[in-house]
Amino acid sequence: MPLRTAGPIAPSAAERARLKAMAYGHRTEHRLRVRAQVVLHAARGCSNARVAQETGLRLDTVRRWRGRFAEQGLPGLKDRQRCGRPPVFTPLQVAEVKALACRLPAESGVPLLRWSCPELAYEATRRGVAALVSASTVRRWLADDALKPGQRRSWIFITDPDFRAKAQRALDLYARTWQGTPLDADECVISADEKTSIQARCRCHPTPAPGQARAMRVNLTDGRGGALVHLAAYDVHAAKVYGRCEKTTGIDPFMNLVTQVMAREP
Structure with missing residues (x-):
């Protein structure tokens, strides 16, 4: 042969x-x-x-x-993705441990000011979230979402009684579903927002590049061009951003953004 x-x-x-x-x-x-x-x-x-x-x-x-x-x-x-060992913990168990880390220890009756990874692992085992979980595993879970419960606390109180229904529509669109029907391949989901009062500034004098025995010199005097509004539309599935600047807010500037997005094929 x-x-x-x-x-x-x-x-x-x-x-x-x-x-x-x-x-x-x-x-x-x-x-x-x-x-x-x-x-x-x-x-x-x-x-x-x-x-x-x-x-x-x-x-x-x-x-x-x-x-x-x-x-x-x-x-x-590059190396091909390997299946590896089957996961020991379910995504629900990981989410429950992360939710526990975002609560105060006093809510669980633990006499601590802040959670530590060993204490979180012990509390998760005591609550029956997992039969046995190590502190290093909990530390890795928190690092995946950049959670640092001992250094930062944040909260938000939802006051809208229809929050669940409104959030469900948005989450379904992110999952390419509308009213229980999957979106077609030629349909896209756009998320738009605006950022107001952006100061338009520029240097009054150019910055010369550094040379031999000469440092770069930067002039700190800015020329102000007023405040602008930045409008942006994000294609959540194609990861593409459409943006434009306008002098004011309102329906006309927003329609300019809509025209810019609709003028292009998704």
């Missing part, structure tokens, strides 16, 4: 620059550096055996990363 020859590798200029930065960068992970070197050797026309000899890798390893780059480009050099 004849051996299959390796296909040619022809990265673009941008890909070649990125590969060189990965192959010779001091902060690049070793595995990515080796994979980038494999692709660079292959782009010079080297055979798999020659690349394996130059990089000190096995022939199968060279063949794998060369083939992945030929099929997927730079994203193919």
Whole structure:
């Protein structure tokens, strides 16, 4: 059976620059550096055996990363997502621990001024949220949402009696559902808001670039151009922002934003 020859590798200029930065960068992970070197050797026309000899890798390893780059480009050099071990805790248990961290210890009858991760783990076990959870696991959960209950407290009291119904409509739109019917592929959800009284300022004198034996000089005198209004519309599913500045608020400036958004295909 004849051996299959390796296909040619022809990265673009941008890909070649990125590969060189990965192959010779001091902060690049070793595995990515080796994979980038494999692709660079292959782009010079080297055979798999020659690349394996130059990089000190096995022939199968060279063949794998060369083939992945030929099929997927730079994203193919990253590790594929692994299923890993099944999660021990359910999302509901994680949410209950986070909700407990956002409450005062006095509400649970604990004589503490603020929660610590070991105390949170003990309280979650005592309440039956989880059979056994460690302090390091609780610390990781809080770090995922940047929760620091011992350093910051915030709250909001919802006074609208129809808050649940109003919030349900917004959450359904974020999930691409309206009145129980999924949205079509050509329908998009736009969230719009305005930021008023933005000071329009500019430097009265330009800032010269630093040169030999000359520091950069910045003039702190600003020329004020009045207050502007920034209107923005955010496509929540395409992660795209449409923005414009107006002199005042009102229906006419908002309709200008609507016209700007509707004039483009989603």
